[in-house]
Every structure is written in structure tokens, then in C-alpha cells.
């Protein structure tokens with residue numbers, strides 16, 4: 339065949355993704371193994387079918403894509419092709435109509451833009467002290483020695499931190515002890531059934547709606563009081579202040595529905611995820627105690643001046659940061675990220691048909707041996723200069739990537755670092771259980787399965 343003829347050969351047509359062999363109940367699809375352990379299900383299926391495959395979930399066709407090239411393609415796809423808005427419809431009852439994923443993509447981008455001044459490094463530095471205070475207040479309730487549940491501890495601390503830094507002091511003082519339950523009910527209202535209809539009459543959805551209404555009411559009253567007082571808010575600059583001073587392109591203040599929706603959305607996006615990351619950071623560290631001396635030395639050296647904890651000092655705690663990052667890699671709080679294909683989408687010679695849910699999984703991708711050396715091993719040193727395994731583009735995706743990359747990444751890292759910096763300096767710590775707990779997939783954001791406890795002894799007894 340002449341070379342000229344070869345040029346005119348048609349390109350091979352993209353093939354549909356291989357389908358996983360179906361279970362006996364076609365509508366239910368693979369919902370049962372997926373709900374039981376999505377990471378094991380997807381990981382095992384990938385070993386058999388490769389980096390692109392499809393399956394059914396409650397009547398919904400899903401295509402799973404894995405690998406750095408796939409992440410880049412999904413995170414940068416045009417929203418008219420792969421839509422987060424359509425995929426995350428089940429979040430509308432939390433954010434409220436017309437807010438975040440329920441808004442048109444350009445409007446969502448504008449809304450997220452209003453949050454950004456509260457998340458700059460300067461704004462975050464101003465929160466270091468609030469975060470430290472909340473952690474210390476919580477730890478004051480501990481005895482001189484004892485054992486504490488890691489997941490519960492991290493949940494309580496992050497509820498207080500996130501409430502004060504994002505919603506403001508008035509909400510903390512008005513809802514106080516009710517807040518952990520309200521936040522838990524919001525998070526527990528995200529379930530697989532929401533893919534079908536987040537308005538179904540399920541008890542978990544009713545509790546989600548009641549929690550949303552209770553938070554919305556208090557926030558509405560706090561907003562009205564702040565607007566009525568007219569002058570600048572006298573407390574520290576929380577996210578609420580930022581949103582009340584924000585202006586639309588037409589120079590108008592944001593309406594209350596948008597402010598309330600964005601704030602509740604931020605709580606939803608940032609509280610339980612941070613609690614779980616903080617709990618995994620500790621669970622992994624305590625089950626690999628050989629790393630503790632390095633961290634303790636780093637704390638001593640960084641805090642030698644006896645001054646207060648600051649953003650600058652936190653940034654010098656490199657080993658602590660590696661440990662948080664290793665927790666993000668091994669146990670990312672969001673195990674799957676999704677988009678809805680509104681049009682046919684081609685990747686790696688496969689055609690994903692319009693109508694499919696497109697799924698990537700940080701939890702599966704973070705264990706690829708071609709991306710992370712000896713991926714099942716706990717090895718915080720993989721991020722140190724000279725190795726820096728996370729710097730390969732789209733390798734570490736615990737906070738997503740591309741246009742929808744998490745805007746709260748620095749807030750979350752700062753919060754987890756403050757928690758562990760204070761804990762490490764105040765107590766001698768050891769694990770209260772043997773080995774590292776397995777993930778608890780009974781919730782949308784899987785933390786370590788109970789029992790996951792820490793034994794502590796106060797360095798300076800009180």
C-alpha cells in the first residue's frame with residue numbers, strides 16, 4: 339500500500355466502554371457492592387476491565403475513568419459536555435435552589451468568586467488564632483491522661499472551627515451544642531438514593547431538610563441583625579462578613595437566599611471532609627508511630643521562639659504537611675467525583691454516550707503504582723524534596739482539579755495542621771487500638787471505622 343493511501347485511511351471509530359458483567363437485577367445494577375465498598379468495587383473492576391469501563395447504578399449508566407490523562411480530560415471538559423451541575427443535583431436541598439451547583443455554570447462561578455476573599459492566605463492567616471483557640475478549648479475538656487475517640491474528637495473540633503470561621507460567633511453562640519447534630523444530619527442526607535430523587539420521603543432526607551431549615555432560620559436572623567446594625571461587624575472577619583460585603587456585577591448586595599445557601603454549602607463542603615482528613619491523619623500516624631519523633635522534633639524546632647502559632651510557622655511544618663497529604667492520598671474524604679455527560683464524550687478511544695454519569699475516584703487513582711511508588715505503603719517522605727511524587731499533574735486529586743478544584747484546600751490543610759500541631763505539643767500520644775482501622779463506607783465521607791482511639795498523657799498536668 340502506498341504511503342499516500344495510508345493517509346486517507348479513516349480513523350478507528352471510538353468504541354463504547356466495556357461493560358462490567360451485569361448482576362441479575364439489571365435496574366439495581368452494581369448498587370449493592372458499590373454501596374458496600376465503592377473503592378474495592380471500582381478497584382477490582384479496574385483490574386479486570388482496565389481504565390475505562392461502564393456499569394449500572396440504580397438504573398443509571400455510569401462510566402468510570404481512571405488515570406492522570408482521564409482526570410485531566412474530565413476536570414477540563416466543557417460543562418456543556420460533562421456537567422457537574424447535572425451530576426450534583428442531589429445537593430440542591432442542601433445549597434438551596436439557584437445556589438452553587440443548582441445555578442448556571444457562569445453564575446456558580448460568580449458565586450464561588452464571592453467566597454474567595456475569605457480564603458486568601460492573608461484571610462486564612464487571621465484564622466490561625468481562632469482555630470488554635472477552638473482546638474485548645476476542646477482539649478481542655480480532656481483529663482490529664484485517658485483515651486479519646488479520634489473521629490468524634492475531630493468532628494467536634496471542626497464543627498466549632500468551621501462555624502466560627504465561616505458562619506461567625508453569633509451562630510456559634512446561638513446554636514452551640516446543637517451544631518454537631520445539625521451538620522451530621524446534613525451530611526447523612528447524601529445517599530445513593532439521592533441520584534434517583536433527593537426529595538424521596540426517606541427519614542434521612544427529612545432529617546437533612548429539618549437541619550437545613552434550622553440552620554437557614556438562624557443564619558437568616560443573624561444576617562438581618564448584621565444588616566440592621568449597618569456598621570462593620572466588630573468580630574473577626576468570617577465568611578459571612580465577606581459575603582455581606584460582596585457585590586454583584588451590577589453593584590448590588592447578594593440576596594439572603596444566596597448568602598445562606600453558600601454558607602450552608604461551605605459547611606457541607608468543608609466540615610465533615612476536614613474532620614475525616616484530620617482523623618485519618620491521626621489514625622495513620624498512630625499506626626506508624628516511627629514517624630512521631632520526626633514530627634515532635636519539627637514542632638519543637640518550629641515553636642522554639644515561644645511565640646504564638648502563626649501562618650508562617652505552620653508553613654514551616656513540612657513533615658506535618660507530608661503526613662496530612664499522605665492521609666489525603668490513602669484516604670481521600672471524597673472517594674468518587676462525578677459529572678453527567680450531556681453530549682457524547684470521547685476519551686482514550688472510547689465513546690462515553692450522552693446520559694452516562696462519568697465517575698473518577700481519587701481513592702482508586704491514588705493507589706496506582708505507575709503514579710505513586712509502592713502505593714499501599716504509608717510513606718509521608720514521598721512528598722519531600724527530591725521525591726515529590728504528588729507534583730505529577732493530576733496525580734493527587736483529593737481536592738479535585740481544573741475548573742472545580744476545591745477552593746477550601748488551604749483552609750482545610752491549615753485547620754488539620756493546627757489541630758495536630760496543638761495535639762502533638764500538648765500530649766504524649768499513642769494508639770488506643772491495634773493497626774490502622776479500615777474505612778467506614780456506611781457514610782458518604784468515609785472516616786476510620788470504630789474503634790479508632792488515641793491514648794493521651796498531658797505533658798504538663800493541670
Ligand code: HEM
Nearest residue numbers: 607608611612615671675736737738742744745746749750
Ligand atoms: C478535607 C477537606 C476537603 C476536601 C477533601 C474537599 C474536596 C473537594 C473536592 C474533591 C472538590 C471538587 C469536586 C468535584 O470536582 O466534583 C471540592 C470542591 C469544592 N470545595 Fe472542597 N474539600 C474540602 C474542604 C473544603 C472547605 C473547607 C471548603 C470551604 C471553605 C470547601 C469548598 C469547596 C467548594 C466551594 C467547592 C466547589 C468548587 C467549584 O466547583 O468551583 N471545601 N472540594
